[in-house]
Amino acid sequence: MEKEIIVAIALGIGLSASTGFRVFLPLLIAGIAGRLGFLPLTESFSWLAGNTALVTLGVATLVEVGAYYIPFVDNLLDTISTPLAIGAGTLISASVLPVDNELARWITGFIVGGGAAAAVQGSTAALRLGSTGTTGGTGNFLVSTAENIAAVVTPIVTIFIPVIIAILILLTLFILFRLIFRRKRKKTAATA
Numbered sequence: 001m002e003k004e005i006i007v008a009i010a011l012g013i014g015l016s017a018s019t020g021f022r023v024f025l026p027l028l029i030a031g032i033a034g035r036l037g038f039l040p041l042t043e044s045f046s047w048l049a050g051n052t053a054l055v056t057l058g059v060a061t062l063v064e065v066g067a068y069y070i071p072f073v074d075n076l077l078d079t080i081s082t083p084l085a086i087g088a089g090t091l092i093s094a095s096v097l098p099v100d101n102e103l104a105r106w107i108t109g110f111i112v113g114g115g116a117a118a119a120v121q122g123s124t125a126a127l128r129l130g131s132t133g134t135t136g137g138t139g140n141f142l143v144s145t146a147e148n149i150a151a152v153v154t155p156i157v158t159i160f161i162p163v164i165i166a167i168l169i170l171l172t173l174f175i176l177f178r179l180i181f182r183r184k185r186k187k188t189a190a191t192a
Helices: 002-018 024-036 043-049 051-067 073-096 102-135 140-160 162-191
Strands: none
Touching: 002 024, 002 073, 002 102, 002 140, 002 162, 024 043, 024 051, 024 073, 024 140, 043 051, 043 073, 051 073, 073 102, 073 140, 102 140, 102 162, 140 162
16 A cells, blocks of 8 residues: 555656646546546546546646747646646646545545656746846747657656655655755855
8 A cells, every 4th residue: 555655646746747748638637547548537537538538638738838939828827727727736636646535535636646746847937037038039949849749758757767766756846846946055155
């Protein structure tokens, strides 16, 4: 049972982190993987693999991916998608947790999934804002393309090797936060 929980948490981290790149694309991939039997969805989340959910997520994915290629609309979408990514990260993480207690499932899903999604979404929003500031929005298509690739590759690889991907994601976030805090300390020291 412990191994099952560790794998489920690793799946939750990897899948929810990918919702920080795109909200709907990882949910669509999870639904397809659940439908094909590659992703064990809990019983209360089997709807994610249903026809209605897959068609809805497919349309939403096309709209979201396309909208991120429109300069300045992409920055607006980052503002809107941050709470959506946290919700999607919570949902996708809770969908794979084999916990009988619904409250524990949702709390764990929010902490693990919502936290991972928020960290990735915040990082990509800052990257896009920096790209907009330095290139006037003309370089944002590169950021969007990289995010789209990450939103496809991360959940697919996570489904097959969840523990390794979870460790890589956590390590990457740790390094990013250290770099950000180091830069802030240097900036604070320079102004003091």
